[in-house]
Amino acid sequence: MTDYKTVITYKINRNEIQKLLRDVLGIGINSGSAFLGAAQAGIESKNDLRDVYQDELKNQEFILALRIVAEPDLYVVNRFGGGVIGLDEVRLHRKKSEGEYVVATTVQEEDGTCIMQIYENYRAYLAWWIENFAGNNEETIANYIPPKISLEEFLFVLHAIDSFRMISYQNMLDHVYTERAHIKYDDFAKTMAESIKSRDIRWLLPAFMAVMPGFEAYDLDMAPENAAYLIKQGIMENAKLVQNDELVLVFGEGGQSMGVEFFRFWVMSSGFEINVKTSDDFEMVERLFNAPTAISNHFVRMEIMDQGKGRVNHQAFTREQLEVKLDELFSKAFELDTYTGSSV
């Protein structure tokens, strides 16, 4: 991949963005720009910006970055978070008429600034992302969630993994050792509802919902039938407690493997949403998610079906497979002039 180490960084005050663009450079801001939200926040600066930014305004690269960020024809929302790290967001901007450059922006809430970083192209950004946020595994592992499944079924799988983690932590606190962890049906349903409500991204299910940009766009219809998928795929198995014949769920081959993997190795996740300009607005062309562990990259590609239903293609990728897949999907989106097809 392209080297990302020659990134150029600029800083600009949020309350000066709109004035600088409008009054000094005569540039508008479109709906794909990270500046739109930044510019609307706070009170506009009364400083003489030609004076404040006199050095930067002599720099063609600074002006190029502003032009790209203000009026992109493609933007990517890249979120990070979950596990042990908090939620953060970077927005990538591309304007084809300005070349292949992409400009990443992050808003610094603490000092009210916006950081712009110019990358040579999207590949340079992905190289940086892979280096910092992808799992490093070279060996393949079984994909216990083969394609394709409904979003609702997928959420049940995520909670099954979280359930394994919860039980493991609880057993450690209680000094209990068991070869075969189990969970009661009611507890599974109750903890799932609580998990969704909590938005606590230390757990995989809420992390997925928060880190996947545009998750709220899907029409969710959670039903107990979705849990049947867990049994069908060997993630959970029906069982009976010996002492009182109570029906419980035990972790099957898939549930046990993924449970151990996420319990021991999961620390964070990332989400991407690629949007391409249409004649009057932007259309989403890809929604992606990746949860790396020490042994795999759990990569998700979302699809929107009829009536806003979501469908999930989950893959357990090596680092190389992830690189190739991201490059394929990004290059397809970046080749689009304007978006003309239906949702992926």
Place this chain on the structure above:
Amino acid sequence: MSHTMSVQERDNILRGLLPLAEKYDQLAEGMESVEENKEPSLEERALLENLEGMRKKIQELITKYLDGLPNRKLSRCPFTGEVLAMAIDDIDINGLWWNCNAPKRPENHFPGTYFAMDGALKLNGEPENMPFLCCPGPDVPFVLPRLLEYTQIRAVISTIKIGSHTAYPIFYYADPMLYEEMRINDWGTDRYWEPGSLIPGVLTPGQYISLETDVDEYDFDLAFWIKKGKLLWITPEDEELNLHSYVKGCPYLDLQGSRLPKYIQNGKVWEDDQTVEVWDSNDPGYDADYILKRIEEIEKGEL
């Protein structure tokens, strides 16, 4: 709209076609002695016309056979989830689809990730009597490590009934597509279509390639490949073709049957045991006289 042939319709086609094709071959063989660039005699001209009429009739019957083959959903791509369906003669193995040396198969529209098709078949009872060679594979499913060792390749095993026999299609998928590696002969045939170029820039893309079957390549330890994430399976009779990637309950493990490819023709079934027995003079029971006698018998054509 295509019409799937009934058992009776298929039977009629094959009854008409196979003897006709045999007769055509005999007559055409007789015409080989006719010198090129020489005006044919009246008798030869009549024979040529007869052959042309037979050729048309044969072609007509083949077209009818191909058009009448059922389209069956056989597999699912583990990368995209796309269902793979193809035209296959599942009435019995005596159809032209199963002709190893000259298979009659219509063009299929496979997923973009399709890489190769292999398979196994367990006979249930005596096979039908057909004049052509049928090579449906060993009794039990297997994989080829040579292919699965590529990160981008995964295989899927499923089940289909071919008449009373049980067959196990083994499809290989690649994402991204793999070139510059020999694939495998299409299941039951002695060739495969290579859409790419094995030596880019030197060989033109698109050619038939015929590979020798190498039994040593077969790996029947399916659990190993499932655990590695390289092999997925579909439950027999699952019309939804759900993919599974766990070992417990996999119906394709420990199946009973021969692991050697089988050959069927004219009602006879035989296996090709390619393993080579090496005798060393230090081995107990080594008998030089016996070996020499056997060699003599082979040379005389007595064996």
